Amino acid sequence: MLELRTDPFPAADELNTLFSAAWGSPHSRDFAAILSRSLAHIGAYHDGRLVGFVNVAWDGGIHAFLLDTSVHPEMRRQGIATRMVRQATSLARERGAAWLHVDFEPRLAGFYRACGFRPTEAGLIKLA
Template identity: 45%
Template sequence: MISYEWRGHFENPEVNALHAEGFDHAPLADDWWGQVTRHSLGWVTARRDDTLIGFVNVAWDGAIHAFVLDTLVTTAERSRGVGRHLVATAVDAARAAGCEWLHVDFDDHLEPFYFDNCGFQPTNAGLIALGTSAPRHV
């Protein structure tokens, strides 16, 4: 059985391992607990028994805008509705907190997940790449 929890407890190594699997990189030693407890509206954990199998962070502006970040589901649990349930729990919690908008951005291959499965609608948005390889504007 899978349990979903808004602001559920987790250990940093669990989310670091999930993030590494989801974004195909070596595990890091990020302080996820410190980051989300200081800066986020909340987060959702998904556990099968005691194992963390999913996570989504819900950042916000402190008022009416919330942002879905880092939707992660372990490979073994993908395509079983875990991600959809994580996002649905985040939607409900952001609404209950008084947020009026929930934003998400994603890579093109995730469009069916967010639009068809989670109910997001396409909208215009802008992006400036701030990495070291990004073009500089003067």
């Protein structure tokens, strides 16, 4: 059974294992400091195992940002990401954000539109 948890603070090894599987590249990072400053984060657990994650970062004011939306490849196409994004949207609203931003690759445009996001123009500078 799938369970969505709000602000679960997963262990670094859990998150790194999920990100490595979801993104196809090794991850080795401690996210504790990042998550402690986030507006919210959602973990999707199947039989106690972290299989999905989304982070809601924020500017300390009215703007929140979806980051790291991830679902383990074995668990995709089951609506997990949609459920996490919808819960993250509700939490951001409840916690005082007026705007929720997300950046994504063109192949994900349909998914984010289905979650209620509208396209906008934005700018980006690569710093590293």
